Amino acid sequence: MLNRDEYLAAWSRWHGDADTSSPLVRGWLTLAHTLARPLAGMPPVVATAAGLAVAAAAVAPAAAGGAWLIAAGLLVGLSGLLDSLDGALAIGAGRASQRGFVLDSVVDRLTEVAYAGALWVAGAPGWLVVVFGALCWLPDYVRARAGQAGVDRTGPISLWERPTRVVMAALTLGGAGVVSGLEVRGVDGDVLTVTSGAAVGAVLGAVATVQLGWWLRSELAGPEGPGPR
Template sequence: MTWDEYATAWSALHGGFDPRRASFLVRGWLRLAFVLGRPLGRLGVPPTAVTVVGLLICACVPLVVLADRTAGPLAGAALVLLAGVADSVDGAVAVTSGRASRIGHLYDSVADRLGEAAWLAAFWAAGAFGWLVVVAGALSWLHEYVRARASVAGMREIGAVTVGERPSRVSVALVGLLFTGAGALITTELAAGTATLAMVVWVLLAGYGLCQLLAVVRRALA
């Protein structure tokens, strides 16, 4: 399978969004997933196995933060990056090996939500306010729930690529844990403040993204 063939198949599975017309970073990220996923597909690796590995990596993020409040957030950031790669690679394995399925899409979505919950737990472990972590998780969950219900109600496309999408959450988790780890090298209070700031950014992006999506859904279903 060539990149163009993969992009066409990927677009059909993602509401018609063409990755070849995406930004440089998004296009580059998906090409990386394609390059890593194609050989795994040839080897017969099931895409669900990659999904499970990514979820297990996510589960380790709060554990490393709890184990070491200084170096833990930095290790957690590295794990978030690995989990983000796995999250893209499982889809590439499914598409390039012809194993894409509705049940696999469901498993992937559930794994994404559980993985994000683990990242949020890591920020709570690093000192962020619990209520802020809960709000961040609720807004992100609501974002995905609205899109799913709108699709059931008849919205045929993804609606809108908002600022609160999955890549934004990965970026906030990665950068937030990096800065939290850097702050932990100075004082624990600075680490907690940085973790809280990362949650504020998450909430703002998730809230604004939800408003963007609701506006598009309203027009599509009116």
């Protein structure tokens, strides 16, 4: 098993030389590496499947509402840890592959569908949940298309990376459970909380997309390619 610094360097290489100096990203990866060390023999796909299952399981307690929203938030947080654990197991134990990298990315997007679904059944407006979900996907889609266009770097770490999405969804659902039963100007506290959390996530996603697009202006400045000039 690689030590932490070796793991961070390897993770960065697998993600287009992504910067790991951000306290949030570095802390998240360090936590995943710490959890992976005693589980080094476990196949990474087990953690991948478990993360997706746990994310999907968060929808039911979110729909139940009330104090069950706390459980939904905990499940979202756990799914995020499992998602990072599979990468730590694969990279740290030298078992990373292109197939696993693609599978992990697909599962990430599916878990974010589950997060958006949990916010919706907890009371957030449908249109806002759609925007939230789309802006979970859009920055990574832009990066993927930029990679196909020849950009071999991940680019700047934005305000809306995967750890932020997990933390935001988990805290929003958990916080809604804490304030359930309260009312603010006639609006249920849990509904207000999930709506506010989804709105903040959407704003962060929009800012991240603009940030990424601004960086890509220089990376894609050449005349090649079939797209609009």
